[in-house]
Amino acid sequence: MFQLFKKLSLTQQLTFPIAIVGFLVLGVIGFVSTQDTFREAKSNALATSLEVGKKYSQQIESYLNKPFAQTEILGRTLAMQVEKGLQSRQRTHFELLEMLKSDSGYLATWSAWEPNAFDGQDQKYINAEFHEKTGRFYPWWIRQGDNLIYKTLLNPETPDLGDWYFKPMSSKKSMLLEPYSDTVNGKKIVMTSAVYTIVQNGEAQGIVGVDISLDTVKNLVAEVKPFADSESYLISDTNMLVAGPDEEKIMKPFEAESQVADLIKKNEVGSLEIKTEKGKELVLVVPVGIYNLQQKWTLMVRTPEKTILSSAYAILWKQGIISIIGLALLMTTVYFGARSSSTKITTLSTNLTTSSGAVAEAIENLNVTGGQLADSSTRAAASIEETAASLEEITSMVKLNTENAQQAAVLSGDSARLAKDGEEKIEQLIQMMTSIESSSKKMEEIIGIIDDIAFQTNLLALNASVEAARAGEHGRGFAVVAEAVRSLAQRSASAAKDINALITTSVDQVKQGTVAGRENGEVLRKISGSIDKVASLNQEIAHASQQQSSGISQIGSAINQLDELIQKNASQAQEVVATASEINDQSAVMKSTVQILSGEVSSENSELNPSPVSV
Structure with a gap:
């Protein structure tokens, strides 16, 4: 293609x-x-059908409601008369006749009562005029052409009571009887009966009814045609077809699709689309209310979809x-x-042909320059990469030296603190030695005093001995005491000399220790000063090493950035070369295109494979 x-x-x-x-x-x-x-x-079709359906359903309701209203009025009147004892069989005959005369569409009016329920005088009317053999009250007026004829409900033609009687009597409710067919004036017609049930004290006593023809209803249903092809149906509450387009199906159970049957059972307005053998149809159902009864008939309208559309x-x-x-x-x-x-494009192609050669030459120069730039950038990137590697090794060594200098500074600081502590301890020792020296001098003085006391004691003891010798016998005891005192004084003097010698030796040693402590303190102060200077130098060295490390790191970062820029430039240079090559290809394609537009090359023999330019 x-x-x-x-x-x-x-x-x-x-x-x-x-x-x-x-x-x-x-x-x-x-x-x-x-x-x-x-x-x-x-x-629109649904709205039209609904409007028409509601219109005719209301007309059908009106037609059915009228006989119910009249039967209810007459039924209530008869019930009141029976209750008050004012009932009259003759008057009731005429009331039914007047109701039949009131509407030419009525086929018959009638009433039926339970035995003796009307006036309790059934025996009186056995075989009487207008009565049957039992005397029960069964008045029945019928229309035959232009004549109104009176009959009893039970006669040779209708000898037995039927559903028309038993259903309303058993349910005790008014109702519209199931449609039925009958022959009137030699014509078969479809009819029904509106029945009002008379209930007194909870018991059904009798009924009043009107027979009506459904021909009018059938005609109304036949008029329900929202569209020319629409078909309308009237279905009773017992699913009997009352009116429809097919006469043969009337008075028979209504057959419809399951979804249509379900829609009818809902007793509410609704619509749906169904598929039939003839095609799709729109089905509309409208319930038909009957007076105030619970019964509802259904008006259904079916319209083919092709008619609607x-x-x-x-x-x-x-x-x-x-x-x-x-x-x-x-x-x-x-x-x-x-x-x-096409004419304008031909003119444009001529202009493009003129400029395409110059563009191709410029692209070729750009390609050569881009190649040289890419080669230079590649070599520069290699050199920068080697420099960055060497600088990284130097940075590592400087970082190691910085860490060692910081550790030495920490150790120097610790040594300086220890030297200061030792200097303080030596000072304390010197103070203690000085105090001991002072105490030794005091002890030396005390020993001198003790020596003097021992000397004086010895003299006193000697004098005492001389006096005791002079006293003779009387001073012999005193001489013994004096000898003991002298001996004690000599021992004290000897001990004092020994203590004095020991104290003198201790004093000399304390003096020597004091001198040595002062000399050690002086040396320790010098050591502490040297250690402080070493610690200060180590701190300065560590700070300088840290600054060097920071500076080298910044240089390394700058080198890395420079390396990235050079790598990027090299990559961009390569992209420039690739772009130039691609533009060159595109230029060739453009030239071929121009040739095609200008008619130099046929579109059959040219292969145009343009690709997007990468930048």
């Missing part, structure tokens, strides 16, 4: 895609518009014709526009 498209002329290549797109756009617009038209047609199909045909005309106009306009564009 693409090869066939390439063989077309430029005008055709411009015209056909636009025509196809226009056709698709018009098709989509037509499809969407058709769907909206179909939906609107269905909505006939107007929509007509609009669709009009849209199709308009779309075809519009598409033809569009293709004509595009064709002449494409021809004009």
Whole structure:
């Protein structure tokens, strides 16, 4: 398909895609518009059918409600008369006759009572005029043509009571009897009866009824035609077909699709779409209320979908014709526009041919320059990468020296603190030695005093001995005491000399220790000062090493950034080379395109494979 498209002329290549797109756009617009038209047609059809259905259902309700209203009035009147004892069989005969005369559509009016329920005088009327053999009250007026004839309900034609009597009596409710067929004036008609049940003290006593023809209802149902092909049906509450298009199915059970039957059972307005053998149909059901009874009949309208959508199909045909005309106009306009564009493109291709050679030469120069730039950038990137590696090793060594200097500074600081502590301890020792020296001098003085005391004691003891010798016998005891005192004084003197010698030796040693402590303190102070200077130098060395490490790190970071920039430049240079090569290829493609546009090369033999330019 693409090869066939390439063989077309430029005008055709411009015209056909636009025509196809226009056709698709018009098709989509037509499809969407058709769907909206179909939906609107269905909505309008449903609204029309509902309006018509409700209109005729109300007319049918009115037709059925009238006899019920009259039977209820008469039934209530009779019940009141029976309750008050004012009942009269003759008057009731005439009341039923007057009700029959009130509407020419009534076929009969009648009443039926339980034995003796009306006036308790059934025995009195056995075989009497207007009565049957039991005397029960069964008045019945019927219409035969223009004549109104009186009969009893139980007669040779109707000898037994039927559902028309037993159903309302057993249910004790008023009701519309099931439609039935009968022959009236030699004509078979469909009819029903509106029955009012008279209940007193909870017991059904009798009924009043009106027989009505359903021909009027059938005619009304036949008029329910929202569309020409619509079909209408009237279904009773017992699912009997009362009226419809097929006479053979009337008075028979109504047969319908399951979903339609379910819709009818709901006894409410509703609609649905169903598929039948004839196609899709729109089904509408409208309940028909009957007076104030619980009974509801159903009016159903069925309309074929093709009838509903006939107007929509007509609009669709009009849209199709308009779309075809519009598409033809569009293709004509595009064709002449494409021809004009082709002429302008030919002129443009001539100008492009002139400039394409210069562009190709400039691109070639750019390609050579880009190659040189890429080569230089690659070599510079390699050198910077080696420098960065060496600088990284130096940075590592400086960081190690910095860490060692910081550790030495920490140790020097600790040594300085210990030296200061030792200096303080030596000072304390010197103070203690000085104190001991002072105490020793005091002890030396005390020993001198003790020596003097011992000397004086010795002299006193000697004098005492001399005096005791002089006293003779009388001083012998005193001489013994004096000798003991002298001996003690000599021992004290000897001990004092020993203590004095020991103290003198201790004092000399304390003096020597004090001198040595002072000398050690002086040396320790010098050591502490040296350690402080070493610690200060180590701190300065550590700080300088840290600054050097920081500076080298910054240099390394700058080198790395420079390396990244050079790598980026090298990559960009390579991209420039690739771009130049790509532009060169694109230039060749442009040149070939220009040749095609100018007619130098046929589109059949040229292969245009343009690719996006990478920058």
